[in-house]
Amino acid sequence: MPHKRGLTMRVAVIGAGVAGLVTALELAARGADVALYEAAPELGLAAASWLAGGMLAPRCEAESADPAIVVPGLAGIDWWSGHVPDVARHGTLVLAPWRDRADLARFARRTRGHERLDADRIATLEPDLAGRFAEGLFFAEEAHLDPRRTLEALAERLRERGVALHFGSRVAPADLDHDRIVDARGIAARPELPRLRAVRGEMVLLRTREVSLSRPVRLLHPRSPIYVVPRADGLFMVGATMLESDDDRGITLRGTVELLNAAYALHPAFAEAELVETGAGLRPSYADNLPRVTRNGRVVSLNGLYRHGFLLSPAMAAEAAAEIFAETLKDAS
Incomplete structure (x- = not known):
C-alpha cells in the first residue's frame, strides 16, 4: 500500500487470535508491511480462538443474536473456503x-x-x-472448520507473505511506532476499551x-x-x-x-x-454482543466478537483494513 512519499505503510497487529491473524492477512494482501505481536509464547496458548467450536453458523446464531450477523456470516463461509483447507460445508x-x-x-x-x-x-x-x-x-448453508488447524494455516500463510510473527511479545499500542496499529487483543484490551x-x-x-x-x-x-x-x-x-x-x-x-x-x-x-x-x-x-471497529488516532481496535470470532472475523478484518486505508489516503492527499 503506497504511503507517504511512496513508502510502504507499516502496520502492527497485536493479538494472534483469529481476529488478529485474519486482519494481518487482509492487510498484507493489500500491500501493507505487517508485523504481528502476540503475548503468548506460541500460537494458541491463552487464546479463546484455540478453544472455539469452529462453527460457521450464522443462521443458527441468529436465534439468540442480532440478525445483522447473518449476511456477513454467510459471506465469511465463502472467505474461509477460499483461504484455508478443510472447510466442511455440510450444514x-x-x-x-x-x-x-x-x-x-x-x-x-x-x-x-x-x-x-x-x-x-x-x-x-x-x-x-x-x-x-x-x-x-x-x-x-452452514459450515464448520477445525479452529486449531485453521489458526496454524493462517500463521503459515502470513509467513509466506513475509509477515513477521513475534510471539512472547507483550506489547500495548503505545509501545509501538508503526504508522497504524490494529489492537485485536480480545479481553486483554479492556484497559483501553472499558466497555468490554x-x-x-x-x-x-x-x-x-x-x-x-x-x-x-x-x-x-x-x-x-x-x-x-x-x-x-x-x-x-x-x-x-x-x-x-x-x-x-x-x-x-x-x-x-x-x-x-x-x-x-x-x-x-x-x-x-x-x-x-x-x-x-x-x-x-460488548453489551449488544456485536463486534466493533473503532479508531483512536493511529490505533484501530477490532474487538467484541463474542462467540462469533471465526464467523465474523473476515468481515471485521475488511472493515478494519478499509478504515486504515481510508485514513492513509486522507493523509496522502
Whole structure:
C-alpha cells in the first residue's frame, strides 16, 4: 500500500487470535508491511480462538443474536473456503429430546433458512442418530472448520507473505511506532476499551470411534444447550457453556459434568469416549454482543466478537483494513 512519499505503510497487529491473524492477512494482501505481536509464547496458548467450536453458523446464531450477523456470516463461509483447507460445508443439524420439542419449535420460529426434518430424514443425514430423535432442523448453508488447524494455516500463510510473527511479545499500542496499529487483543484490551465485558466459555474434547457425525449438532435443552462438532481422528468438541464472568480458571466440575451429560443425551456411546482435553476461556463482548471497529488516532481496535470470532472475523478484518486505508489516503492527499 503506497504511503507517504511512496513508502510502504507499516502496520502492527497485536493479538494472534483469529481476529488478529485474519486482519494481518487482509492487510498484507493489500500491500501493507505487517508485523504481528502476540503475548503468548506460541500460537494458541491463552487464546479463546484455540478453544472455539469452529462453527460457521450464522443462521443458527441468529436465534439468540442480532440478525445483522447473518449476511456477513454467510459471506465469511465463502472467505474461509477460499483461504484455508478443510472447510466442511455440510450444514448444521439442530435437535431436541422429545420432552423439549417446544424449544425446537421456538428455535424454528426465530430463525430462517432451515428444513424441517422427520426421523427418517435425520437418519439419512446422520445414520448414527437413527431412531434417537423424532424431529429436527437442518441449516444447509452452514459450515464448520477445525479452529486449531485453521489458526496454524493462517500463521503459515502470513509467513509466506513475509509477515513477521513475534510471539512472547507483550506489547500495548503505545509501545509501538508503526504508522497504524490494529489492537485485536480480545479481553486483554479492556484497559483501553472499558466497555468490554467477559463471557466465559467452557469446552471438552472427546475421542470415540463409536459415534460418527458429518456436521455440527446442536442439542437444545432449557438448562444446558450444547453443540457437538466433529473433527478428525475421532475427536468431538463439546461446548456452549456461557457465563457472565471474569473467572479465568480452567473448566469447573459443574461445567464438565453438564457438557458430558449433554453429550451422553445426544448419543449414549459418548459415555465410553476418552476425555482428551478440557478448557475455558473469556470471550470479549460488548453489551449488544456485536463486534466493533473503532479508531483512536493511529490505533484501530477490532474487538467484541463474542462467540462469533471465526464467523465474523473476515468481515471485521475488511472493515478494519478499509478504515486504515481510508485514513492513509486522507493523509496522502
